[in-house]
Amino acid sequence: MATIQMPQSQKKPATVQKEDAMLLQKEMINRNYHELATAHETGRKVSATFVPGNLNELLMCFDFARSLPETNALQNGMRKKSGKMIMDAERDGHSEDVCTYVKADLGMMLQGEVGPTGEKLPRPDVLLLSYTGCFTFMKWFELVRQKYDCETVMLHVPYQGDGHISPNMREYVVKQLKEKVIPTLERVSGVKFDIDRLRQYMRESTKAEEDLVAVLHSAKNRPSPIDGYFGGVYYIGPIFTAFRGAPEATEYYRVLRAEIEERVRAKKGPVTPEGELEDEKYRLVVEGPPNWTHFRDFWKMFYEEGAVVVASTYSKVGGVYDFGFRHDPDHPLESLAEYCLGCYTNLNFPQRIDMICRYLDEYQADGLLINSIKSCNSFSAGQLLMLREVEKRTGKPAAFIESDLVDPRYFSAANIKNRLESYFQMIKQKRAAAGAAVH
Amino acid sequence: MKLTDIVARCEHLFEDLDFNAVKEWKAAQPGRMAIGYMPIYVPREIIHAAGMLPVGIYGGGDQIEVIQGDAYYQSYICRIPRSTVELGLTGRLDCLDGMLFPSICDVIRNLSGMWQLMFKDKYVHYVDVPQNYDDSIGGEFYAHEMQQVREDLAKLRGKPITDDELRAAIAVYNDNRAAIAELYAYRAQAPWQAPTSEVYLVLRAGLVLPPEAHTQLVRDYLAAVKAEQRPKKDNARVVLTGAFCEQPPLSLIKSIEMAGCYVVDDDFVLVSRWLREPVPTDGDPLTALSKAFLHHSVQSSPKYDERREDKGKFLLHQVKTRGAEGVIFAAPSFCDPALLERPMLQEVLAKHKVPYTAFKYAENTGQMAPIREQAGTFADSIKLWSAA
Numbered sequence: 001m002a003t004i005q006m007p008q009s010q011k012k013p014a015t016v017q018k019e020d021a022m023l024l025q026k027e028m029i030n031r032n033y034h035e036l037a038t039a040h041e042t043g044r045k046v047s048a049t050f051v052p053g054n055l056n057e058l059l060m061c062f063d064f065a066r067s068l069p070e071t072n073a074l075q076n077g078m079r080k081k082s083g084k085m086i087m088d089a090e091r092d093g094h095s096e097d098v099c100t101y102v103k104a105d106l107g108m109m110l111q112g113e114v115g116p117t118g119e120k121l122p123r124p125d126v127l128l129l130s131y132t133g134c135f136t137f138m139k140w141f142e143l144v145r146q147k148y149d150c151e152t153v154m155l156h157v158p159y160q161g162d163g164h165i166s167p168n169m170r171e172y173v174v175k176q177l178k179e180k181v182i183p184t185l186e187r188v189s190g191v192k193f194d195i196d197r198l199r200q201y202m203r204e205s206t207k208a209e210e211d212l213v214a215v216l217h218s219a220k221n222r223p224s225p226i227d228g229y230f231g232g233v234y235y236i237g238p239i240f241t242a243f244r245g246a247p248e249a250t251e252y253y254r255v256l257r258a259e260i261e262e263r264v265r266a267k268k269g270p271v272t273p274e275g276e277l278e279d280e281k282y283r284l285v286v287e288g289p290p291n292w293t294h295f296r297d298f299w300k301m302f303y304e305e306g307a308v309v310v311a312s313t314y315s316k317v318g319g320v321y322d323f324g325f326r327h328d329p330d331h332p333l334e335s336l337a338e339y340c341l342g343c344y345t346n347l348n349f350p351q352r353i354d355m356i357c358r359y360l361d362e363y364q365a366d367g368l369l370i371n372s373i374k375s376c377n378s379f380s381a382g383q384l385l386m387l388r389e390v391e392k393r394t395g396k397p398a399a400f401i402e403s404d405l406v407d408p409r410y411f412s413a414a415n416i417k418n419r420l421e422s423y424f425q426m427i428k429q430k431r432a433a434a435g436a437a438v439h
Numbered sequence: 440m441k442l443t444d445i446v447a448r449c450e451h452l453f454e455d456l457d458f459n460a461v462k463e464w465k466a467a468q469p470g471r472m473a474i475g476y477m478p479i480y481v482p483r484e485i486i487h488a489a490g491m492l493p494v495g496i497y498g499g500g501d502q503i504e505v506i507q508g509d510a511y512y513q514s515y516i517c518r519i520p521r522s523t524v525e526l527g528l529t530g531r532l533d534c535l536d537g538m539l540f541p542s543i544c545d546v547i548r549n550l551s552g553m554w555q556l557m558f559k560d561k562y563v564h565y566v567d568v569p570q571n572y573d574d575s576i577g578g579e580f581y582a583h584e585m586q587q588v589r590e591d592l593a594k595l596r597g598k599p600i601t602d603d604e605l606r607a608a609i610a611v612y613n614d615n616r617a618a619i620a621e622l623y624a625y626r627a628q629a630p631w632q633a634p635t636s637e638v639y640l641v642l643r644a645g646l647v648l649p650p651e652a653h654t655q656l657v658r659d660y661l662a663a664v665k666a667e668q669r670p671k672k673d674n675a676r677v678v679l680t681g682a683f684c685e686q687p688p689l690s691l692i693k694s695i696e697m698a699g700c701y702v703v704d705d706d707f708v709l710v711s712r713w714l715r716e717p718v719p720t721d722g723d724p725l726t727a728l729s730k731a732f733l734h735h736s737v738q739s740s741p742k743y744d745e746r747r748e749d750k751g752k753f754l755l756h757q758v759k760t761r762g763a764e765g766v767i768f769a770a771p772s773f774c775d776p777a778l779l780e781r782p783m784l785q786e787v788l789a790k791h792k793v794p795y796t797a798f799k800y801a802e803n804t805g806q807m808a809p810i811r812e813q814a815g816t817f818a819d820s821i822k823l824w825s826a827a
């Protein structure tokens with residue numbers, strides 16, 4: 001669901017290391033788009049897959065150039081191109097009711113497949129339909145297949161309905177990998193599968209995962225040196241997309257971690273597009289994806305008020321690492337299965353609520369904010385119950401706002417700003433009341 | 440039984456959102472249990488084998504006022520989960536000892552977890568089904584999933600469910616499916632005799648009656664309609680598709696018929712027609728159910744189509760075998776599975792020169808005039824088309 005380029009701070013970057021991490025990510029993303037654009041010229045095959053449950057290490061074993069349609073959609077959203085794409089797809093017969101990521105992708109195809117960086121994106125040679133945590137994925141790739149007749153391979157990842165991963169679920173995924181996914185990828189790419197190569201990539205993944213978790217955990221400090229949502233979407237970029245398992249991603253996370261640890265030592269707040277946030281007033285946990293079409297404006301509503309997001313569920317859609325899961329080179333296929341099964345939107349409702357409550361506690365947050373996304377039933381259906389449950393269990397205030405991912409028609413800045421302002425007021429009052437009770 | 444009595448009985452069962460039929464069934468013998476399930480498909484054979492009553496919960500229709508349920512859902516989510524929550528919170532589902540939430544979409548999937556939180560004392564389970572159709576992969580996974588349900592229900596009733604009990608249940612449902620297949624074939628042949636507004640009610644009765652009683656009811660209805668002579672109209676023959684989860688109000692079905700369409704096939708209450716072939720009653724019963732799912736179940740949006748050329752095959756088959764002249768896409772508003780599938784099916788129909796029209800509804804849609812008008816125009820255009 002995410003990889004975006006870090007905003008250039010309008011103030012001078014605080015450290016050289018930060019500059020390094022930012023540049024590294026930017027380079028990686030641009031290079032990837034260029035690789036995609038030139039893949040067919042250079043004789044490379046192209047794969048497309050989704051962020052939740054993406055099998056990047058495996059795809060790398062077959063030398064695919066790797067495209068992630070959700071990322072293309074969000075990049076187009078940030079560049080304000082998605083609105084037209086969505087309308088084009090609607091004119092082409094797609095319902096106004098369905099997920100706008102799908103329509104942004106289909107609309108982009110209708111407009112000639114020009115990618116977010118202006119280079120033409122190639123038609124994928126294989127669609128790896130990792131059906132993880134979202135029903136829409138299945139229809140999305142069926143729609144793409146219908147249009148372009150791409151080879152499609154399904155990886156069905158069962159849902160954690162009972163709140164755990166059973167051996168049956170794990171075996172089912174492993175079997176599909178062995179008997180369906182790998183043979184198809186071999187055939188399409190012409191490259192023979194080498195499990196040691198997979199293990200090697202996974203070793204890289206593990207290092208990157210360690211460092212990412214350290215970065216995410218750094219938000220437990222006061223002040224938090226990062227924003228775990230608006231900043232978080234940058235931090236998860238490489239690992240959730242075409243780079244997990246690649247040495248450059250490992251390097252990115254090493255540099256990023258060093259940078260963040262330096263900020264912790266210096267007791268610095270997070271970097272925002274307008275420089276460092278110096279006065280942390282509110283610590284929030286956020287549930288739900290962000291809006292991309294007005295990302296900066298949305299973020300501004302937080303940092304202007306001194307609000308920092310210390311933990312978010314969205315930064316777990318492409319893998320939940322902060323409770324201990326790591327890719328395991330000694331059990332490569334089993335661990336790919338565990339990874340897919342454990343992605344955030346593949347967790348059941350009680351698990352999601354437990355996770356949020358845990359964040360509120362461990363990150364000493366003031367409350368929960370839900371950004372409910374019109375497009376996304378996977379995230380959104382049931383969030384109002386989530387809100388009540390979390391309030392009931394933690395006693396901390398929760399608030400609800402609504403927007404959409406990449407459809408600019410559903411971002412009402414005034415409404416959201418109002419809502420947020422009254423939410424911050426509410427937190428303040430709660431604090432005052434608690435303070436009064438102590439004294 | 441007289442036709443009017445049968446239809447009146449079905450209508451009564453359909454309207455009774457207090458599920459008195461379920462309560463009566465339970466009261467007839469101490470210790471009886473009932474298990475609810477939502478669309479689209481659960482292997483009801485396992486529930487029946489446990490001696491329990493499977494009860495289909497298809498939302499509140501246009502008959503209940505949703506007050507509490509609306510507080511659980513944003514405006515851009517379909518109606519069925521909110522009316523189902525309403526049914527639950529108003530105690531109407533207290534007669535159920537458990538609920539099964541099948542794999543159909545993210546809304547019902549999430550509702551399974553919400554139900555776990557809201558009704559803590561009840562058995563709640565999400566029933567996953569395979570999207571891989573190899574016996575040794577998806578088949579085994581699914582057999583295990585069913586085994587889980589079997590063990591859960593065995594625990595509820597306090598003794599294991601035997602293979603023989605499962606085989607007997609399979610036979611009962613084979614019979615039920617055969618009766619419904621006969622009804623559907625008859626309706627396609629003589630839709631003026633068995634209008635969909637009645638067939639639908641007969642089908643819905645199967646959600647609350649024990650299968651044996653329902654099979655009898657279907658056969659009684661068939662016998663009764665065959666004994667009548669109803670006027671034949673010059674209507675257009677259509678397949679209605681997209682209504683596999685949240686149901687349109689009955690008045691909408693009537694409106695379509697009144698507008699000049701005979702519905703000769705549909706995807707209402709698919710659970711009763713999901714398996715298209717009789718399930719073998721010998722051998723391992725769960726393997727038999729699993730194979731039936733993999734190889735003989737209907738095609739519907741919540742299921743993955745392995746190959747591009749398979750898209751729309753089932754719909755085309757419905758059109759051809761039922762002699763339909765057009766297709767009505769009727770989907771619930773905000774229904775991702777139905778609405779994402781629609782353009783793909785429309786493309787297939789266009790390729791085969793099958794005319795279609797499309798609209799959205801909600802289970803509590805009140806305004807029928809636009810739909811009647813659209814269906815009427817569609818019927819007229821089909822007639823013009825075939826006259827040309």
Ligand code: SF4
Pocket residue numbers: 001070099100101102133134135136137345375376377378379405
């Ligand atoms: S429904 Fe949600 S998770 Fe699924 S593709 Fe759309 S935005 Fe992504």
Ligand code: SF4
Pocket residue numbers: 517518519520543544545546547684685771773774775776777
């Ligand atoms: S109507 Fe559609 S979206 Fe709503 S619960 Fe049913 S299948 Fe899901």
